[in-house]
Amino acid sequence: MEQTLDVVQQVLMAAQENNIDAFYGLLGQDPYILDRIDTIPFVQTPLHTAASAGSTHFASEVLRLKPSFGKKLSLDGLSALDLALRGGHTQTVRGLIKHDPQLIRVEGKKGITPLHYVSEAEDRADLLAEFLYRCPKSIEDLTIAGESAVHIAVNNSNLRGFKVLLGWMEETGNKHILEWEDENGNTVLHLAASSRNNIEAARLIIKQRTFRRAINCCNVAGLTALDIALGHPNAEEHGSIAKALCAAGAKRSTSHSKTINLADYCALIPARSWLGHFSAPNYRLVKVPNPRNPSxxxxxxxxxxxxxxxxxxxxxxxxxxxxxxxxxxASGNTDISTNSTSNSTDAGYGNPQAGSAPLLLFPNFGVGTxxxxxxxxxxxxxxxxxxxxxxxxxxxxxxxxxxxxxxxxxxxxxxxxxxxxxxxxxxxxxxxxxxxxxxxxxxxxxxxxxxxxxxxxxxxxxxxxxxxxxxxxxxxxxxxxxx
CATH class of the missing domain: 1.20.120 (Four Helix Bundle (Hemerythrin (Met), subunit A))
Structure with missing residues (x-):
C-alpha cells in the first residue's frame, strides 16, 4: 500500500512538472496505477494536477489514456477543465476541449459547468464563443439554481458575454432559452430589469420577437419585469428600462388576467366541452409541457x-x-370558334365559353384541366x-x-x-x-x-x-x- 501511494505521489509530481517520460517510467513499475485511481469517486487525478499546473501535453496524454478522468471531480467539486480555467491556462483549456468537447458539460459543484464559469466575466468572451462552437448543446445546461449561462451573464452584468450568447442562440435557433426561468421564476429580463448596468441587455431582450409572449410572465414573487424596474430603489435611473418595457407591451402584475394552478385546471376539465378549449371567451391561453407529446x-x-x-x-x-x-x-386543342374541345362539345364548368376570362388569359385553357x-x-x-x-x-x-x-x-x-x-x-x-x-x-x-x-x-x-x-x-x- 505504501509503495502504491508513493507511485501515485510520483505520478502527480510528474504531472506538475509536465514530465511525460517520467510518467511512463512509473507506469512500467505499476501498470494498473491509473485504474486504481479511477475506482475512487472523488479524487485529485493526474489530469487534475496537470490541468491546474498548466501542463498541457501531460494533460492531453493522460486524457488520451484515461478519458474517464475528464469527468471526475476533485474533493473540491471541480473537474480538470474547471481547474485549468481557474488557473488561467488557456492553452491547456483548448487542448482538453479539442480532445473531448463534452468536458464543457461536466457539472461541478452546484451544477456549475465550465460554460457557466466563462459566462461570468467579459474577458472570457473568446473562450465562451469557442465553448459554444465546440459543444452547442452546452448552452442548455442549468445549475442547481435553474440558471442558464444566459442568466449568469446577465446576473454578472457581462454585456459582451450576453451578446455572444444571444448571437449564438439566434444563429442556432435557440432563442427560446431566453424564456427559461430560474428557481425563483426569473427570466433574463427580470434580472436585467433589476440592475442599471443591464439597460442595454434589457433592450436587446425586448427586441427579440420570440420573447414577446413571455414579457409579462411573473416570477415566484408574483412580479413582472416592469414591476421590478418600477419598484427599484433607483427608479429614476431605471426609467429607460421601464419605458422600453412599456413600449413593448409590458404590464404590471396587477393588470394581469387571473390565473389558476394546474390542479384547479384539471378539476375543470370534466365540466368543459372540447369546443370550449378553443372558443371560451373568458379564457386566456398558456402553454404547458405535454407528457404524451414529448419534445x-x-x-x-x-x-x-x-x-x-x-x-x-x-x-x-x-x-x-x-x-x-x-x-x-382534359387533352387535345381547344377550339374557341366552335366552343368545343376534342374531348367534349358541351360548354360547362370545365369547358368555358369563347370570350370568357380563362380563355382570354390562356388560349389552350381546356388542355390539362x-x-x-x-x-x-x-x-x-x-x-x-x-x-x-x-x-x-x-x-x-x-x-x-x-x-x-x-x-x-x-x-x-x-x-x-x-x-x-x-x-x-x-x-x-x-x-x-x-x-x-x-x-x-x-x-x-x-x-x-x-x-x-x-x-x-x-x-x-x-x-x-x-x-x-x-x-x-x-x-x-x-x-x-x-x-
Missing amino acids: INSMSGEKRSALLVVAVLIATATYQAILNPPGGL AQAWELPFIIFITFNSVLFALSLLTICFLVEANDTWGKLLKPALAYFSICYAISLLIITPDLLSGGAGAVGMLVVFCWPRGMLQVSSATARVVRNAIRGETIIPLPRETSKTGG
Missing part, C-alpha cells in the same frame, strides 16, 4: 426517421394526386392541399434546424410547395378557386401562425403535437364593471 429534441432517432418516412410518403402521394386527379385531365370539376372534386382538392401542406410542415419540424442539410432542405420544400401551387392553378378550370386553394396551402406551410386563421382546432393539434406542448385555457379575470 422533438428528446425524440429518438428511429421514431424521427419513421415519422419522416410517413410525412414524405404523404407529400409524394398528395403531389401525385394533383398530377393525376380523379377523373383525369381537370374534367370532373364538381363538388366532390372540390372537396378532394381542398383536403389534398391541406394534407400536402401539413406533411411539409411536419418534415420542417422533424429536420434539425441547426444542421446544414436541414437549412438547405427547407428552402427546397418551399419551392416544392410553389410547384404544387402552380400545378393546382393549371388543372383547376376556375382560376379564382384554384388560386384561393393554392394561397391557403402556402399560408399553412410558410406561416405556421397563419394556421390559426385557417383552422384553430387543426392548427393547435398539429403544431403542439409536433412541438411537444399542449395549449390549455386559464380563466381571464372578468371586468368588475362589465358584470
Whole structure:
C-alpha cells in the first residue's frame, strides 16, 4: 500500500512538472496505477494536477489514456477543465476541449459547468464563443439554481458575454432559452430589469420577437419585469428600462388576467366541452409541457426517421394526386370558334365559353384541366392541399434546424410547395378557386401562425403535437364593471 501511494505521489509530481517520460517510467513499475485511481469517486487525478499546473501535453496524454478522468471531480467539486480555467491556462483549456468537447458539460459543484464559469466575466468572451462552437448543446445546461449561462451573464452584468450568447442562440435557433426561468421564476429580463448596468441587455431582450409572449410572465414573487424596474430603489435611473418595457407591451402584475394552478385546471376539465378549449371567451391561453407529446429534441432517432418516412410518403402521394386527379385531365386543342374541345362539345364548368376570362388569359385553357370539376372534386382538392401542406410542415419540424442539410432542405420544400401551387392553378378550370386553394396551402406551410386563421382546432393539434406542448385555457379575470 505504501509503495502504491508513493507511485501515485510520483505520478502527480510528474504531472506538475509536465514530465511525460517520467510518467511512463512509473507506469512500467505499476501498470494498473491509473485504474486504481479511477475506482475512487472523488479524487485529485493526474489530469487534475496537470490541468491546474498548466501542463498541457501531460494533460492531453493522460486524457488520451484515461478519458474517464475528464469527468471526475476533485474533493473540491471541480473537474480538470474547471481547474485549468481557474488557473488561467488557456492553452491547456483548448487542448482538453479539442480532445473531448463534452468536458464543457461536466457539472461541478452546484451544477456549475465550465460554460457557466466563462459566462461570468467579459474577458472570457473568446473562450465562451469557442465553448459554444465546440459543444452547442452546452448552452442548455442549468445549475442547481435553474440558471442558464444566459442568466449568469446577465446576473454578472457581462454585456459582451450576453451578446455572444444571444448571437449564438439566434444563429442556432435557440432563442427560446431566453424564456427559461430560474428557481425563483426569473427570466433574463427580470434580472436585467433589476440592475442599471443591464439597460442595454434589457433592450436587446425586448427586441427579440420570440420573447414577446413571455414579457409579462411573473416570477415566484408574483412580479413582472416592469414591476421590478418600477419598484427599484433607483427608479429614476431605471426609467429607460421601464419605458422600453412599456413600449413593448409590458404590464404590471396587477393588470394581469387571473390565473389558476394546474390542479384547479384539471378539476375543470370534466365540466368543459372540447369546443370550449378553443372558443371560451373568458379564457386566456398558456402553454404547458405535454407528457404524451414529448419534445422533438428528446425524440429518438428511429421514431424521427419513421415519422419522416410517413410525412414524405404523404407529400409524394398528395403531389401525385394533383398530377393525376380523379377523373383525369382534359387533352387535345381547344377550339374557341366552335366552343368545343376534342374531348367534349358541351360548354360547362370545365369547358368555358369563347370570350370568357380563362380563355382570354390562356388560349389552350381546356388542355390539362381537370374534367370532373364538381363538388366532390372540390372537396378532394381542398383536403389534398391541406394534407400536402401539413406533411411539409411536419418534415420542417422533424429536420434539425441547426444542421446544414436541414437549412438547405427547407428552402427546397418551399419551392416544392410553389410547384404544387402552380400545378393546382393549371388543372383547376376556375382560376379564382384554384388560386384561393393554392394561397391557403402556402399560408399553412410558410406561416405556421397563419394556421390559426385557417383552422384553430387543426392548427393547435398539429403544431403542439409536433412541438411537444399542449395549449390549455386559464380563466381571464372578468371586468368588475362589465358584470
